[in-house]
Amino acid sequence: MNTTTREANMDAAHIEESNEHHEAHPTGIKRWLFTTNHKDIGTLYLWFSFIMFLTGGAMAMVIRAELFQPGLQLVEPNFFNQMTTVHGLIMVFGAVMPAFTGLANWLIPMMIGAPDMALPRMNNWSFWILPFAFTILLSSLFMEGGGPNFGWTFYAPLSTTYSPDSTALFVFSIHIMGISSIMGAINVVVTIVNMRAPGMSWMKLPLFVWTWLITAFLLIAVMPVLAGVVTMVLTDKYFGTSFFDAAGGGDPVMFQHIFWFFGHPEVYIMILPSFGIISAIVPAFSRKRLFGYSSMVYATASIAILSFLVWAHHMFTTGMPVFAELFFMYCTMLIAVPTGVKVFNWVATMWRGSLSFETPMLFAIAFIILFTIGGFSGLMLAITPVDFQYHDTYFVVAHFHYVLVTGAIFSIMAAAYYWLPKWTGHMYDEKLGKLHFWCSVISVNVLFFPMHFLGLAGMPRRIPDYAIQFADVNQIVSIGGFAFGLSQFIFLALVIKCIKGGEKAPAKPWDGAEGLEWTLPSPAPYHSFSTPPEVK
Amino acid sequence: MSRPSATSNRKLIIWLMTGAIGMFGFGFALVPLYDVLCEQLGINGKTQSTASTYKPMTIDTSRVITVEFMANIQQDMPWEFTPEVKRMQVHPGELVRTNFNAKSLALATTVGQAIPSVSPGQGAAYFNKTECFCFNQQLLAAQSSAALPLIFYVDPDLPDTISTLTLSYTLYNITDKGYVGAVEQGAAK
Numbered sequence: 001m002n003t004t005t006r007e008a009n010m011d012a013a014h015i016e017e018s019n020e021h022h023e024a025h026p027t028g029i030k031r032w033l034f035t036t037n038h039k040d041i042g043t044l045y046l047w048f049s050f051i052m053f054l055t056g057g058a059m060a061m062v063i064r065a066e067l068f069q070p071g072l073q074l075v076e077p078n079f080f081n082q083m084t085t086v087h088g089l090i091m092v093f094g095a096v097m098p099a100f101t102g103l104a105n106w107l108i109p110m111m112i113g114a115p116d117m118a119l120p121r122m123n124n125w126s127f128w129i130l131p132f133a134f135t136i137l138l139s140s141l142f143m144e145g146g147g148p149n150f151g152w153t154f155y156a157p158l159s160t161t162y163s164p165d166s167t168a169l170f171v172f173s174i175h176i177m178g179i180s181s182i183m184g185a186i187n188v189v190v191t192i193v194n195m196r197a198p199g200m201s202w203m204k205l206p207l208f209v210w211t212w213l214i215t216a217f218l219l220i221a222v223m224p225v226l227a228g229v230v231t232m233v234l235t236d237k238y239f240g241t242s243f244f245d246a247a248g249g250g251d252p253v254m255f256q257h258i259f260w261f262f263g264h265p266e267v268y269i270m271i272l273p274s275f276g277i278i279s280a281i282v283p284a285f286s287r288k289r290l291f292g293y294s295s296m297v298y299a300t301a302s303i304a305i306l307s308f309l310v311w312a313h314h315m316f317t318t319g320m321p322v323f324a325e326l327f328f329m330y331c332t333m334l335i336a337v338p339t340g341v342k343v344f345n346w347v348a349t350m351w352r353g354s355l356s357f358e359t360p361m362l363f364a365i366a367f368i369i370l371f372t373i374g375g376f377s378g379l380m381l382a383i384t385p386v387d388f389q390y391h392d393t394y395f396v397v398a399h400f401h402y403v404l405v406t407g408a409i410f411s412i413m414a415a416a417y418y419w420l421p422k423w424t425g426h427m428y429d430e431k432l433g434k435l436h437f438w439c440s441v442i443s444v445n446v447l448f449f450p451m452h453f454l455g456l457a458g459m460p461r462r463i464p465d466y467a468i469q470f471a472d473v474n475q476i477v478s479i480g481g482f483a484f485g486l487s488q489f490i491f492l493a494l495v496i497k498c499i500k501g502g503e504k505a506p507a508k509p510w511d512g513a514e515g516l517e518w519t520l521p522s523p524a525p526y527h528s529f530s531t532p533p534e535v536k
Numbered sequence: 537m538s539r540p541s542a543t544s545n546r547k548l549i550i551w552l553m554t555g556a557i558g559m560f561g562f563g564f565a566l567v568p569l570y571d572v573l574c575e576q577l578g579i580n581g582k583t584q585s586t587a588s589t590y591k592p593m594t595i596d597t598s599r600v601i602t603v604e605f606m607a608n609i610q611q612d613m614p615w616e617f618t619p620e621v622k623r624m625q626v627h628p629g630e631l632v633r634t635n636f637n638a639k640s641l642a643l644a645t646t647v648g649q650a651i652p653s654v655s656p657g658q659g660a661a662y663f664n665k666t667e668c669f670c671f672n673q674q675l676l677a678a679q680s681s682a683a684l685p686l687i688f689y690v691d692p693d694l695p696d697t698i699s700t701l702t703l704s705y706t707l708y709n710i711t712d713k714g715y716v717g718a719v720e721q722g723a724a725k
Contacts, residue, residue: 118545186552190545224556228563240713243567246651247610247708253580254570258563321579321658 025526033128036120037526038105043423044127045102046416050492052094052134053409057485059087064481067474070466080464081149082141088152092270093177094134096404099412100273101126101184104212106423108188110517110524111206113197113533118190126183133176140166140173151462153263156244156255160236171234178223185219188212197516199535203294206515208276210297214304215272218265221308226262229255253318260311268307270404272300274371274411275342278364280515281418282346285361286353287512292345299338306335316387325384332382336375343372358510359433363414366441367407374402377452392462395455401448406441413440413491420498421505425523428498432490439487446480581653581660587671588664595629596692603690606704607636613709614642615676617650620683628692636669636705639681647713648674650684650705659698662691673710 026034035041062083066074075083105123109116117123141147148170150158159167192205192213205213232243232255242248244255275296283290290296312320312328320328346368355361377399381390390396413436420428450473455461459470466474508518516533517524574580603626605619616639626632640646650670654660665671669684676682690701 119549182556186549186556189552190548193548194545220552220556221559224558224560225563225566228560232564232567245708246706247649247710248713249585251570251574251580251582254567257570258566261563261566319581319655319657321577324579 034124036116036124038109038117038120038123038528039423039524039526041117041123041127042102042104042106045098045105048127048130049095049099049102049412052090052098054488055138056087056090056095057488059083059090060481061485063087064478066464067466068478069475070468070471072465075464077464078146078149081151081462082147084462085148085151085154086137086141089137089148090134091404092152092266093174093181094130096270096408096412097181098130100212100215100270101181103208103273103277103412103415103419104184104188107419107517108191108209108212109195110422110520110528111209111515112192112195112200113516113529113535114191114195115527115529117187118195119187122183123187126180126187129176130180133173133180136169136176137173140169143169153259154230154233155259156233156236156252159233160244163237167237168234171230174230175227178227181219181223185216185223188216189220192216197529197532197535203297204535206276207279207290207293207296207300208273211272211274211276211279211300214300215269218269218272218304218307222262222265222269225258226266229258229262232258253315256315256318257312260314261308263314264311265304265307267403268303270408271371272304274367274408275300277411277415277418278346278367279342280513281360281364281414282349282368284418284510284513285356285358285364286350287355288349288353289514290345291348291351292341295341296345299341302338303335306331306338310335313382313387316384317391329382329384333379336379339375343368343375354512358417359428359430359437360414360418362434362437362441363410363417366437367410367414370402370406370410370441370445374399374407377402390455392460393455394451394459394461397461398448398451398455401451405448406444410440416491416495418510419517420495421509422517422520422522422524424499424502425505426498426502427505427509428494428502432494432497436487436490436494439490440484443480443483443487447477447484448480450477450480577661579657579660581655581657583652583654583660583663583665585671587666587668590631590664590666590689593629593692595627597627599628600625601628601690601694601698602700603632604700604702605634605636606702608704608706610706610708613648613707614646615640615648615707616681617648617705617707626690628690628694631666631687631689633685633687635683635685637681638674638676638684638707640676640679642676643678645675645677645711646709647711648676648707649710650674650707653704653706655702655704656698659694659701662694662698663701663703664689664691670705 025031032040032044035044062075063080066072066080105117108114137147143164143166145164145166147164147166148154148159150163154170192209196205232241235241236243236245236250242250244250244252246252279290279296309331310328312324313332316325316328357365377395381387381396381399417428417433454470454473454477457470459466505522507521509522510518516529516535519533520528571582574582575584602623604623605621607617607619609615609617616637618637620635620637624632624634638648652668652670654663665686665688667685667687669686674682674684
């Protein structure tokens with residue numbers, strides 16, 4: 001197949017332009033601004049996500065410093081609220097989601113034997129609007145009256161009647177993030193559906209590709225709902241509508257229904273690609289094939305479908321009818337079944353495998369154990385009668401940090417270690433990697449595990465001050481928090497060291513690894529598969 | 537599998553974009569859907585927003601339902617707002633009249649809108665109002681007061697599990713919202 005046809009296939013609208021630029025590599029800043037290469041864009045996404053991870057992390061440090069002892073020491077309560085809000089927004093939309101999109105950009109074309117993403121120009125756009133979204137969001141913190149302070153869930157009327165003047169900036173930044181995610185998701189779907197190498201049938205797709213395909217459909221389904229609900233907040237606040245204002249015939253509880261209709265699938269958007277990553281790493285370091293491939297695919301799909309039927313488990317205390325509480329409780333518990341299928345499949349993959357414990361595998365195993373802890377506390381929260389005790393306490397905070405930090409973020413770390421040799425062409429420093437792992441895994445548990453007890457003892461979330469009996473445990477939690485934050489600089493140092501040099505990585509640095517990406521040399525060439533590979 | 541043609545890419549993009557735009561619309565469609573569901577199923581404590589007509593019916597004197605009244609005001613509402621009686625015993629099917637007293641403390645004309653809510657939520661569908669000040673916006677001149685009438689009956693089909701109904705009104709200040717057709721209440725007492 002010649003170059004012209006391939007380019008035409010990628011983007012019919014600009015065939016001529018494509019050809020002109022094909023071999024010209026702009027250098028310096030222009031390379032990054034104008035790039036349509038999936039690897040460049042993947043790299044941009046990953047660095048952006050890491051910067052946001054540190055930014056959101058810095059806010060977490062402010063929160064933990066304030067909570068180090070009872071009383072108000074360091075920050076005003078209003079600023080504290082802005083920190084919890086923006087920490088959540090940054091970590092969800094700035095750190096976890098772009099990291100997964102970055103991984104998708106880097107890996108999906110290589111995994112399915114395609115030369116690039118299907119829509120390279122849209123790809124460039126979907127990345128480059130993100131920095132603007134977060135600049136808008138972060139700049140609102142410096143406005144008079146402060147930035148968003150209503151929690152990342154922006155419940156009405158906190159975000160309408162009682163919100164700061166900067167709320168419009170918050171709304172527009174969410175709009176831009178949503179557009180970026182939707183464009184990214186469309187690109188992923190089109191790439192996977194139309195660009196697979198000959199012979200790459202659906203049930204031969206690597207699980208990372210499968211999980212991302214399903215994630216992309218979730219994104220297309222729910223990001224517009226988020227855009228809709230922020231638009232309603234905008235018009236309620238500035239244009240006199242009454243979607244959520246009871247005085248005008250609206251209902252603030254309806255906000256929660258619409259928000260969580262987006263919010264619960266969003267939770268799975270942030271974990272399904274993790275399942276794909278773990279399903280790649282565990283077999284590689286167990287030197288066995290993945291146990292139960294097809295059940296993994298079906299489990300992922302069932303989790304995605306069920307995610308639309310469980311949103312109201314976030315709102316058990318809003319006074320729902322008993323029937324609805326039971327319905328949402330049972331549906332939520334049902335999700336434990338496909339999730340259990342996955343966890344058991346990973347364990348069965350390791351069973352009698354020839355295991356070795358390089359850093360990616362360590363992170364993957366920690367993921368399996370700690371994500372399961374987060375899953376179990378989720379099951380506890382699903383039980384309606386006890387949720388009345390746990391609701392809005394630190395138990396909830398512990399739960400979602402276990403699934404998002406030791407779940408999503410650990411899987412992203414595992415992915416970074418696993419594919420770094422392919423990306424940079426160098427092996428990373430294994431000693432430094434292990435140091436990063438052990439520092440992280442110990443500190444993260446010191447940070448989040450005691451939060452369960454704080455919650456059970458009744459400490460509410462999102463408060464800058466607390467009753468004196470919580471002082472000791474909060475101190476331990478804060479120390480864990482500072483240690484976890486500092487540990488991430490080891491990772492930064494390791495990545496920089498790996499980019500600059502190190503032992504030359506072979507095409508396939510992990511002897512048990514499978515997949516088309518390992519047939520390419522390391523570092524992967526600028527254009528992945530110029531001729532489609534043969535898939536057996 | 538062959539390499540994609542530009543048209544197959546475009547077709548898929550159009551489908552996906554349509555899906556995204558459709559879901560944006562669905563987000564807004566949830567608003568009326570939510571209202572209809574709440575009203576039809578009588579959940580969320582939402583009572584009907586128009587007057588129901590009372591047809592003479594057998595009064596079930598064997599049952600006594602306690603009806604409690606609550607009045608809340610939003611913090612920026614310069615009115616005093618209280619039920620005339622805090623609780624009463626009624627029989628299902630019996631037509632009952634009571635008043636809420638409103639007194640404006642403001643120095644200018646103010647307009648209020650009362651929003652009812654019935655607890656337990658499952659009882660809302662059985663609480664019928666033939667006349668209610670909450671069906672209209674209420675306008676009070678500065679420093680004046682008024683008795684706001686409420687006429688209701690409890691449907692005899694009310695489930696046996698419910699013996700107490702609490703009717704709560706929250707009064708909102710909508711003076712700045714460009715009200716239409718507010719009912720002006722009588723002169724100052």
